[in-house]
Amino acid sequence: MKISVIGTGYVGLVSGACLAERGHQVTCVDIRPEVVLEINAGRPPIHEVGLENLLRSARDKGLLSATTDAKPAILDSDVTLICVGTPTVDGRMDVSQIVAAAEEVGAALANKRGYHVVAVKSTVLPGTTEGPVKAAIESHCGRRVGDGWGLCMNPEFLREGRAVEDFRVPDRIVVGATDPITAEVFLRVYAGFTCPKLITTPRTAEMIKYVSNSLLATMISFSNEIGNICSAVPGVDARSVWKGVHLDRRLTPINGQVGGPAGVTEYLWHGLGFGGSCFPKDVAALRSFGRTVGEQTRMLDAVLDINADQPLRMVALLEKELSLAGKNVAVLGLAFKPGTDDLRESPALPLVAELRRKGAKVLVHDPIAMPHAKRRTEFRDVVFAENWADALRKSDACCLVTAWPEYREIQPADFSRLMARSLVIDGRGVFEPAAMVEAGVVWRGVGYTPEST
Numbered sequence: 001m002k003i004s005v006i007g008t009g010y011v012g013l014v015s016g017a018c019l020a021e022r023g024h025q026v027t028c029v030d031i032r033p034e035v036v037l038e039i040n041a042g043r044p045p046i047h048e049v050g051l052e053n054l055l056r057s058a059r060d061k062g063l064l065s066a067t068t069d070a071k072p073a074i075l076d077s078d079v080t081l082i083c084v085g086t087p088t089v090d091g092r093m094d095v096s097q098i099v100a101a102a103e104e105v106g107a108a109l110a111n112k113r114g115y116h117v118v119a120v121k122s123t124v125l126p127g128t129t130e131g132p133v134k135a136a137i138e139s140h141c142g143r144r145v146g147d148g149w150g151l152c153m154n155p156e157f158l159r160e161g162r163a164v165e166d167f168r169v170p171d172r173i174v175v176g177a178t179d180p181i182t183a184e185v186f187l188r189v190y191a192g193f194t195c196p197k198l199i200t201t202p203r204t205a206e207m208i209k210y211v212s213n214s215l216l217a218t219m220i221s222f223s224n225e226i227g228n229i230c231s232a233v234p235g236v237d238a239r240s241v242w243k244g245v246h247l248d249r250r251l252t253p254i255n256g257q258v259g260g261p262a263g264v265t266e267y268l269w270h271g272l273g274f275g276g277s278c279f280p281k282d283v284a285a286l287r288s289f290g291r292t293v294g295e296q297t298r299m300l301d302a303v304l305d306i307n308a309d310q311p312l313r314m315v316a317l318l319e320k321e322l323s324l325a326g327k328n329v330a331v332l333g334l335a336f337k338p339g340t341d342d343l344r345e346s347p348a349l350p351l352v353a354e355l356r357r358k359g360a361k362v363l364v365h366d367p368i369a370m371p372h373a374k375r376r377t378e379f380r381d382v383v384f385a386e387n388w389a390d391a392l393r394k395s396d397a398c399c400l401v402t403a404w405p406e407y408r409e410i411q412p413a414d415f416s417r418l419m420a421r422s423l424v425i426d427g428r429g430v431f432e433p434a435a436m437v438e439a440g441v442v443w444r445g446v447g448y449t450p451e452s453t
Contacts, residue, residue, distance in 0.1 A: 004077040012083030018167040020058035027073040039066035047341040050164040074108035088281035106140030129202040150182025153202040155209035161339025176205025219267040221306040227270025227447030238447025270447040273310035275336030275345035311347040325359035330391040333402020334366035365391040403428040412439030
């Protein structure tokens with residue numbers, strides 16, 4: 001099929017490249033000329049594992065290109081995917097980008113012959129696809145939905161850092177279509193995928209996406225609340241607590257069954273909370289939506305409150321050991337999680353801000369995200385270290401924020417050797433407490449007490 005993709009962020013570009021890999025002819029549309037040039041050169045403007053090779057292969061085969069001109073891309077395609085941003089502003093979803101995209105699609109469809117399917121892949125609240133999106137397309141197209149064009153909602157379930165893998169091998173495909181013909185046509189996009197495919201209404205599809213993200217975010221905040229309780233109880237090791245929980249046969253197959261722990265167990269682990277482009281804004285938007293329909297959202301309120309407090313617990317642990325004014329503090333990891341350069345809602349942002357407010361000199365390192373960080377005002381006046389060793393050298397304390405694989409290779413002796421004072425606050429449970437203590441490192445972690453070590 002011929003597919004046009006409006007928006008080339010994490011969702012749009014990964015979707016376009018992976019569909020091109022499946023043999024579809026894909027045209028990506030973006031209003032930023034510099035991004036279009038990068039894509040056409042085979043260089044993804046975002047960091048995502050496996051994306052660069054995939055993009056270059058699709059480009060070289062003539063199956064993927066990019067343009068700033070949406071109209072010919074839409075006219076020359078059978079399906080259009082809307083993949084623009086839907087940020088949350090003051091707890092409410094901002095639909096301006098998606099409405100603008102829908103208007104552009106509608107204007108093009110006014111001159112289109114043949115049936116065309118428009119699919120919303122952006123994360124939107126229930127009622128958005130059949131509300132402002134449909135209205136914008138109809139008003140600019142001059143024809144009602146079903147008259148030569150169909151509309152559906154196709155949520156994405158891609159994890160940043162694993163998006164290519166998730167698209168290639170999805171666990172489910174959800175299509176919320178306005179009518180059976182649209183669903184049938186759109187399913188041809190995924191004809192080669194063998195996972196379960198759920199056909200439902202647009203509003204149900206929209207809700208599935210929000211509930212999926214909110215459930216995982218709830219598990220993370222629940223885990224952090226348990227970890228905080230563990231911190232207050234001498235002799236309790238949160239890591240062992242979760243290992244014991246993970247051995248539940250509903251989470252980890254036993255009795256000779258093949259496989260290890262279910263993927264969901266990675267969300268049942270204490271730390272600094274969740275960040276990125278999805279969980280924070282989606283939980284906030286769902287909470288706001290619940291209130292607009294007259295429902296209390298006490299659990300979602302708690303999920304967000306716990307998540308906001310978690311990074312500042314690192315500062316509290318630091319201040320139990322030293323006064324921060326005038327001290328050098330190394331922060332290892334800026335991205336909200338390993339495998340991505342995304343800084344959106346990263347725990348590093350409030351942590352660095354609080355350290356600076358307390359008068360500390362902050363040194364930061366991240367193997368991928370530093371180019372983005374250097375352009376952000378939150379990191380003005382911090383020192384960017386070329387490597388983790390330079391960040392640690394002569395520092396009075398270290399905060400481990402992102403569990404990058406290379407940080408797991410740091411030996412306890414490295415802290416003792418490089419730091420002016422070997423004090424480590426482990427926000428991700430990366431290091432073994434006993435080994436750190438044996439090396440003379442003052443080690444503290446979220447979910448532990450000194451007696452536990």
